[in-house]
Amino acid sequence: MFVDQVEVYVKAGDGGNGAVAFRREKYVPRGGPSGGDGGRGGSVIAVADEAVHTLMDFRYQKHLKAKNGRPGGSSNKTGADGEDLIIKVPVGTIVRDLGTSEVIADLAAPGQRAVLARGGAGGRGNARFATPVRRAPKFAEKGEPGQARQILLELRLLxxxxxxxxxNAGKSTLLSRISAARPKIADYPFTTLAPVLGVxxxxxxxxxxxxxxxxxxxxSQGLGLGHQFLRHIMRTRLLVHVVDVSEHSGRDPLSDWENIREELRLYDPSLADRPEIVAANKCDLPGSSQRAALLRARLEPAGTKVFEISAVTGEGVGKLLYAVREELAKLPPPQPLAEPEAEVVEYVARGPRLREVTIHRDGDVFVVSGEGVERLLVRTDIDNEAAMARFSGMLEKAGIYQLLREHGMKPGDTIRIGDEEFIYGDEFDIDRD
Ligand SMILES: Nc1nc2c(ncn2[C@@H]2O[C@H](COP(=O)(O)OP(=O)(O)OP(=O)(O)O)[C@@H](O)[C@H]2O)c(=O)[nH]1
Ligand SMILES: [Mg+2]
Known part of the structure; x- marks a missing residue:
């Protein structure tokens, strides 16, 4: 069964809570804070997979949930991250948020990924909140709830x-002639019930x-099988319009052609301008050449090429394919409906002391790299508040915080420099001397 549209509810895992704990040492009545951070919740992630051809599985599996993060523990133990839930969808799947109807992703290439619901950040343990004046914080942060939303997965074949x-015009016969695809062929209407792709x-x-x-x-109003499959025409660059010109079909090729064009236009006006090549088919049968000539006389002056073919004998099919290739070479590549998700955002800042700095995102972590800044950090005593304030001040002066904020960094986010990670916020703030 070919299912090309399905609604699902996605729920990412919640972040684990941070822990409140204190070190217990012999002879020390009250040790320092040692509550670990909670783990991050798993995300629900869709991946375009060439081996998947339909969205059928999701008809029976409408709730997609990723695992929660584990809470932090004592002795600074960080809770385990919740496992991501990775779901495989066909290449060409468009993901829409049903709340906003916004297109979240267009998974147009194999291997492309999109986060459908982002896992919640883990809460920070009390150890993170210790400062020289607040040596024993008795609180920790709660985990952030994972994102939840109703989404529409819609397959539009590419x-x-x-x-x-x-x-019955001979579409499937033509595809089986020109590719290794083997769609069902038979002498009755609506033999083919779902689109078939061939290379x-x-x-x-x-x-x-x-x-x-x-x-x-x-x-275009839903008669026949049409409506459901018209959406798959939207993403083609060129149409090969097969018209049965044999006499015994008893059809009028010209009005057949006009009717289909009209349905395309009614479905979506942009389809009226889609480049088209007409294949006048069944030319091995009697009476077809006069009928093909009539079609040609009408269409070619208006710029539509007509090729006489027989999908059964192969006559004329080679010429048709050369014309298709030539036409495709002139057409621009298809445009995705949404830009692929940026896993990594990179940009460069220049500061006098820190020289060149590159900043990118690794999931939720903002990674700052560059020789100058990494060397400066190595020489900074990170356990010393004053030294860290100085370091932080230099990042500010170099414009690095500014750039990070412009790219979405908020208080509480993690910054990684070299092997160290910091939380951007109150404690790790700027000394504007
Ligand atoms: N003589 C002759 N018969 C053909 C030709 N092309 C297709 N046919 C026959 O026409 C009938 C319909 O062919 P299909 O390829 O199934 O037609 P279709 O357009 O895919 O039909 P649907 O899937 O129902 O839309 C079959 O019996 C084919 O053998 C041709 O060039 N010459
Ligand atoms: Mg068919």
Whole structure:
């Protein structure tokens, strides 16, 4: 069964709570704070996988939840992170937030990932809140709840060429002739019930063609199988419109052609401008050449090329493929609906002391790297409040905090420099001397 649209509820794991604990040492009545941080909650992540062809699995699995982070422990033990839930979706899946109807991601290439729900940060343990004046904090931070939302997964096949036309026109026969795909072929309408993709090789080039189930009048309003599959035409760059020109079909090729064009336009006006090549099919049958000539006389003056073919004997199919290849070469590559998620954001700051600094994001952590800043940190006694204040002040002067804030850093976020991690916030703040 081909399922190409499904609603699911996604819930990321909550962050574990930070712990309140104190060191217990012999002869020391009250040791320092030692409550560890909670682990971060797992995220729900979608990955585009070429081996997956439908969203069917999600019909029976509408709640997708990742694991919670574990709470922090004593002796500064950090709680374990919750495991991410990774789900595999077909290439071409568009992810929409149902609350806002915003497109969250367009997983247009194999291996592309999108976070559907982000895991909550772990709470910080009381050890993190110790300062020279507050040596024994009796509080810790609670874990952040994981993100939850209702989303729509929608598959829109990615194909260079959409093979369209009336039922029984010979679309599947054509695809099976030009590729290794084996769609069902039979002499009755609506044989093909779901789109089928095939890779077509033309000399050293190749392209992907999709055999779209037959369209009829009213398809744009939901008649036939049409409506459900018209969305898959949206992402093709070129249409091969198969028209049955045999006499025995008893059809009028020109009105068939016009009707389908009209349905495309009604479904989405942008489809009216989609480049198109017409394949006048079943030319091995009697009476087809006059009918093909009539079609050609009407369409070619308006700029639409017509090729006479027989999908069964292969006659004319080679010429059609060369024309398709030539046309595709002129067309721009398809544009994704959303930019791929940036796993890493990088930019560069220049400061007199710290020279070149690169900042990127690794998940939720802001990583600052650069020879100058790393050397400065090595020479800073990080257990000494005053030394850290000086270090922090230098980051501020170099404009590094400013850049981090512009890229979304908030108090409480983690900054990593070299092997050390810091929390951006009250304690690790700026000494503006
Ligand atoms: N003689 C002849 N018959 C053809 C040709 N192309 C297709 N046919 C026949 O037409 C019938 C329909 O072919 P299909 O390829 O199943 O048609 P389709 O357009 O995929 O039909 P749907 O999937 O129902 O939309 C089959 O019996 C084919 O053998 C052709 O070039 N010549
Ligand atoms: Mg078919």
């Amino acid at each position: 194909a260079d060429v959409g093979i369209i036309g009336y039922p 077509v090789q033309v000399d050293h080039d190749s392209f992907v063609a999709a055999d779209i189930p037959g369209l009829i009048e009213g398809a």
